[in-house]
Amino acid sequence: MKGRKEVRQDKDSRKFFQGIIILTVSSIMTKILSAVYRVPFQNIVGDVGFYIYQQVYPIYGIVIALSASGFPVAISKMVAEREAAGESVHRSFLAMVFVVLGLSGFGLFLAVFSTAPQMAAWMGDEKLAPLIQTVSFSFLLMPLISAIRGLFQGQGNMIPTALSQVLEQAVRVAAILLFSFWLVHSGFSLYAAGQGAVFGSVLGGAVSTAVLIVLYIKYGKREKGTESFQWSGIKTVARMLLCEGVAVCISGLLLVLFQFVDSLHIYALLRDAGVGMEKAKKLKGIYDRGQPFLQLGTVVASSLALNLVPLITLEYQKGRRHNLVKQVYSALKISTIIGAGAAAGLVNIMVFANTMLFENSEGTAVLSVFSVSILFSTWILTLAGILQGIGRVYAPAVYITAGVLLKYALNEWWVPHFGTMGAAAATVVSMLFISLLFMIRLAKENFPMLPAVFYGKLCLSLLAMTACLQIWLFLFHHYGLSGRTASIPGALGGTAIGAAVYVMSVIALNLLSEEEWGLVPFGDKLAGLKRKNWSGKHEP
DSSP states (O other), rough: HHHHHHHHHHHHHHHHHHHHHHHHHHHHHHHHHHHHHHHHHHHHHHHHHHHHHHHHHHHHHHHHHIIIIHHHHHHHHHHHHHHHOOOOOOOHHHHHHHHHHHHHHHHHHHHHHHTTTHHHHHHOOOOHHHHHHHTTTHHHHOOOOOOOHHHHHTTOOOHHHHHHHHHHHHHHHHHHHHHHHHHHHHTOOOHHHHHHHHHHHHHHHHHHHHHHHHHHHHOOOEEEEEEEOOHHHHHHHHHHHIIIHHHHHHHHHHHHHHHHHHHHHHHHHHHHOOHHHHHHHHHHHHHHHHHHHHHHHHHHHHHHHTTTTHHHHHHHHHHHHHHHHHHHHHHHHHHHHHHHHHHHHHHHHHHHHHHHHSSSSSTHHHHHHHHHHHHHHHHHHHHHHHHHHTTOOHHHHHHHHHHHHHHHHHHHHHHHHHHHHHHHHHHHHHHHHHHHHHHHHHTTTOOOOHHHHHHHHHHHHHOOOOOOHHHHHHHHHHHOOOOOHHHHHHHHHHHHHHHHHHHHHHHHTSSHHHHTTTSTTTTHHHHHHHOOOSSSSSSS
16 A cells, blocks of 8 residues: 555656756746847847837836736646645536636736826836736736636646746737737837837737646646536635745745836936936836846746755655755755856856847946846845745745845836946845845854855866957957947857856855756766866876
8 A cells, every 4th residue: 555655656756857847948948038039139129129119118027027927826736736635626616716706807907007007107208108007908817817816726737827927928029029010110100119029928828827727627637526607716726826826926926026216217207317218218228128138147047956845845744853954055056156157157258248139238337237237136046946846935025025125125216327327236135135134034043154165166276267258359459340240250259268167166165065966967978077187197
């Protein structure tokens, strides 16, 4: 009997981790698409058009976070608990979930749609009101998307969530680029192009909803049962969704909330400081170039470390403290190495990357400072996942909320005096503050921190990479190579050189163990280099 139980648990574990891999791959794909499309979009509409879209995007980002991570995670937990207890997922339970989400989605739609003029006034640009009203319709799609994704995830089927996420993002990106290109080249205003782009985002959500409904009708497991629809059940479901679901969601909203603060603040504060209307819009648009860099850097840096989070959850649930500490330590090391390398490398080649992607080098200094936050955002996402994995669901939400409030206060103080450089510095300082709160909490949970020796070796690796990239930069300046054409080999070559030097330094200084290299893509091959003592001899 015991053998059968262990076999069943092994099958459940394999199914769980296969689902996690599917969701991780789809999440990486959607995040890359979300970051990359901004480059051609900015090239189509320019800095002012980019500013217009970025002002409204955070509202859509909130919908995505709620329907992709927050609510589905809470629903899947309720479904899994019911099935583990031998209870079927009755239609009445799904009805209660949909009532709570439906009321929430409709309430958010009404709130955003009706306050759009006031919100646009807070942003300092009343022409944004129609765009805000357009994006508010995405809240109406949230209940169905969240409920169906949560149901399938709770039953261990991650494919519908992954498929709907990728299709939603693909349709959204294609629609944004097509609508904006057509509207701009047809002589419409940049605000009309922005509204077309926002409509493209809503269209992507509608496609995702349609796909999920079809999959639910065809494959969804649901029982008619005798369970009655009760208002007491509504209260329980509401508590789980609106407390735990929102708490989980806030961790995924880190970047979006910071963008939202900047949308409310930067343009209005620049105007109050005496900056002209068109110049302020352009400055905000240039500042927004930092978002693709931050998103891509965070995807690369955090995806590997976050793959460890399911392992951390499993070790915690089984009470294996030694293995748990080991997994947390590895997650910290990997996220720090990759996050620091991504941030430092990007700062060094920013002049090339900015020109290659956005046609000119305007705002390079601001974007360089902004890129430092890649390291801190990587820490935050990784540490949030770790704390949630050990059952500390609400702590990450509290820390991130505190950091967002600090960002708001620093913007108020620094933007009028230092412009967009002040906003970039406020982002870095606020994310550092959140990171420190997470580190303190992790120490209180009796997890060891990375030693000073590790950070010393890491700094040596970063210095080696920086020295090589500065020589690379000097050669381009020395031979008079400039402009967008020269920036392409400058950025791509710099990326290759910097990555190679950094990886070799990390290997030479033994920053990762052989087992930890196995957690990194192609890490086994890189670990093979480590086994050679740099002279062709194998280590004993």
